[in-house]
Amino acid sequence: MDLILASQSPRRRELLERMGLSGFRTISPNVDEHMDGDLPPAELVRRLSQRKARAVREQVGDACLIIAADTVVALEGTILGKPADERAAFQMLSALSGVRHQVYTGLTVLRGEEEYTEYEVTGVSFRELRPEEIEDYIRTGEPMDKAGAYGIQGYGALFISGIQGDYYNVMGLPVCRLGQVLEALGVHCMHLAAQRR
Numbered sequence: 039m040d041l042i043l044a045s046q047s048p049r050r051r052e053l054l055e056r057m058g059l060s061g062f063r064t065i066s067p068n069v070d071e072h073m074d075g076d077l078p079p080a081e082l083v084r085r086l087s088q089r090k091a092r093a094v095r096e097q098v099g100d101a102c103l104i105i106a107a108d109t110v111v112a113l114e115g116t117i118l119g120k121p122a123d124e125r126a127a128f129q130m131l132s133a134l135s136g137v138r139h140q141v142y143t144g145l146t147v148l149r150g151e152e153e154y155t156e157y158e159v160t161g162v163s164f165r166e167l168r169p170e171e172i173e174d175y176i177r178t179g180e181p182m183d184k185a186g187a188y189g190i191q192g193y194g195a196l197f198i199s200g201i202q203g204d205y206y207n208v209m210g211l212p213v214c215r216l217g218q219v220l221e222a223l224g225v226h227c228m229h230l231a232a233q234r235r
Contacts, residue, residue, distance in 0.1 A: 040063075040101060040102040040103065041059060041061070041062035041063070041102070041103050041105070042062060042063050042064070042065055042094060042098060042102050042103070042104045042105070043062055043063070043064045043065075043105050043106075044064075044065055044066075044067045044090045044091055044093070044094040044104055044105065044106035044107075045064060045066065045067075045090070045106065045107065046064055046066045047210055049191065049209050049210050049211070050107060050209075050210050050211045051064060053206055053209060053210075053211045053213055054105070054211070056213070057213060057216070057217060057227045057231070058227045058228065058229075058230040058231030058232075058234060059227065059230065060230075060234065065094050065097065065098070067089075067090040067091075067093040067094050067106065068093060069086075069089045069090055069093045070089075071086055071089075071108070078115075079110055079112040079115070079117055079140070079142040079159075080142055080144075080157045080159065082108075082110065082117065082142075082144070083108045083109065083110055083142045083143055083144030083157050084144040084146075084155050084156070084157050085144070086108035086144055087106045087107050087108045087143075087144035087145055087146040087155060087157075088106075088144075088146045088153075088155050090106035090107075090108065090146070091104050091105070091106035091146040091147070091148045091153075092146075092148070094106065095148055100149075100150045100151070101150075102149070103147070103148070103149045103223065103225070104146075104147070104148040104149070105145075105146075105147050105216065106145075106146045106147075106148075107143055107144060107145050107146075107210060107211050107212075108143065108144045109141065109142065109143040109144075109185055109207075109210045110141070110142050110185050110186075111139060111140070111141055111142075111185045111186025112139060112140045112141075112142060113133055113134065113137070113139040113140075114139075118130050118133075118134075118139075118185065118186045118187070119185055120182070120183055120184060120185055120187075121181060121182060121187045124176050124182075126187070127176050127181040127182060127187040128172055128173070128176060130181075130186060130187040131167060131172045131175065131176075131181065131187050131188065131197075132167070132169070132172060134164045134167075134186065134187075134188070134197075135164055135165075135166055135167040135172075136164060136165065136166040136167070137163070137164060138161055138162065138163040138164075138200075139161075139162055139164075139186070140159050140160065140161055140162070141159070141160045141162055141185075141186070141207060141208045142157055142158070142159050143157060143158050143207050143210060143211065143212050144156075144157045145157065145158065145211075145212055145215060145216060145219070147216070147219045147220065147223065149223055152223065154219045154222070154223075156215060156219070158203070158204055158207045158212035158215050159203065159207075160201060160202065160203030160204050160205070160207040160208050161200075161201065161202035161203055162190070162198060162200070162201050162202075162208060163198065163199045163200035163201070164197050164198060164199065165197060165198075165199040167197060175188075175193060175194070175197075178192075178193055180192050180193050180194065181194070189209075190205070190208040190209060191209050
């Protein structure tokens with residue numbers, strides 16, 4: 039099986055490996071990620087994951103199995119992307135302080151003419167944050183390439199008081215849902231993991 043992850047994200051690569059998948063290639067899709075800001079977050083991430091997967095299929099053809107994902111953070115329906123600078127990161131983290139928000143990931147899996155596109159949503163609650171700890175967090179550099187200006191798998195975990203749903207979805211790949219889609223395509227991740235031991 040020629041498996042391609044349509045992403046250069048180290049977190050998504052790590053999660054695929056944790057699922058028992060190995061020997062896959064990564065290709066960064068060359069797509070415009072700007073879309074209609076009026077789209078609901080679930081539809082936005084679905085469309086962006088489709089766009090990424092289809093762009094890679096145009097490069098490699100129909101013989102490969104392609105996995106693409108797109109993740110956004112939403113607060114009361116407003117999408118928080120990656121912060122443009124430290125000031126934007128401070129504003130985002132201040133807005134998330136003490137409230138619950140949602141993380142949406144769109145997932146597309148392509149093989150030939152078969153296409154599965156879905157999304158997952160996870161609720162994340164932040165404790166109240168002090169301005170000085172937000173500033174310290176920004177100085178770590180971690181927020182600057184993350185949607186919503188935080189990483190659940192890093193120092194940002196210190197801010198999270200609760201989570202409802204798939205933890206790995208917040209990292210950028212809904213592992214459980216992806217496993218089910220791959221199973222429908224005849225790719226049995228647990229069997230592959232058992233064979234590697």
